[in-house]
Amino acid sequence: MLKERIYLTFASLAVVLALAGHGRPTAGESLATLGVTLAGTVLAVFTADVISHIVVHESLPTRTEMRHIVGTLVGALGGVAVPFVFLGLAAAGVWEAERALHASAVALIVALVVIGWLAVRRARITWWQRLVVLGAEAVLGLAVIGLQLVAHGG
Template identity: 60%
Template sequence: MSRRRRMRREHPDVETRELRAAVLKERIYLTFTGLAVIVAMHAHGHIEATTALSTLAVTVFAVLLAVFVADVVAHLVAHEALPTRQQLREMVASSFGALGALALPFVFLVLAVVGVWTTDAALRASTIALIVALVAIGYAAIRRVDLTFWQRVIALGAEAALGLAVVGLQLLAHG
């Protein structure tokens, strides 16, 4: 019996943790992608709110589909079989469950579409929200892990710094 199966049998919460880890991983991917797209749109100057909203929606949908297809293909390669219904449900949950990570940018852009905010303000607020989301996702990932206070600070600080690095790189590329 494989080590993984023995661990699952001995520790039934391993599967739950693995699914939670997969969801968090996909949220990080999607958040970084959303951050890069939003900063790029903001750096290009004036963009209509409807264009920004549709660009973000298409990008997010494409990334979610890519993640889902990658999970299915990885499963096929690793197990030489199609995923079971349960495994497929878990793949859908981990892929599309990440959508919540971009809820605020969608809300902000909808506010810009209806004229409550400017597109510039919506994109700026989205950038801030996504950097905060990266730290929150990181916290969700490490909150139950046995780390010292300083290890937590370093892990969360590194994630925030990487988010800011994405912003900086996009500004350099489009500045």
């Protein structure tokens, strides 16, 4: 599930930053864009998982294996729920959409750190290797932010 959470979190971060850099999107527009992007990402990951299974096992996934693939994807969606909550609050008038997008970006970066920690906390690697892995993930997260800033002249 960590792999799927990383995919969905990075995709969400890129979308949230792109939306924040495009003038003043409404909460509804932001919710729709994020929802469509995540739906597309989930379908892409699902397709990749099924095709990978076929290549490795030379057969279609069984019903149990298919439930596992779908369950993993559904569970991974929980990791990107916060932006929907923040944008829902913006749609209800509690926040401005722009503030919700910025708060979502921060929450997604924190989520990436937590995902990274979960990935390395029990690994049989040294503390400095853990630090390198977490640092690399942080650099990649910052690269997403940097690419969005370059793309939007910010």
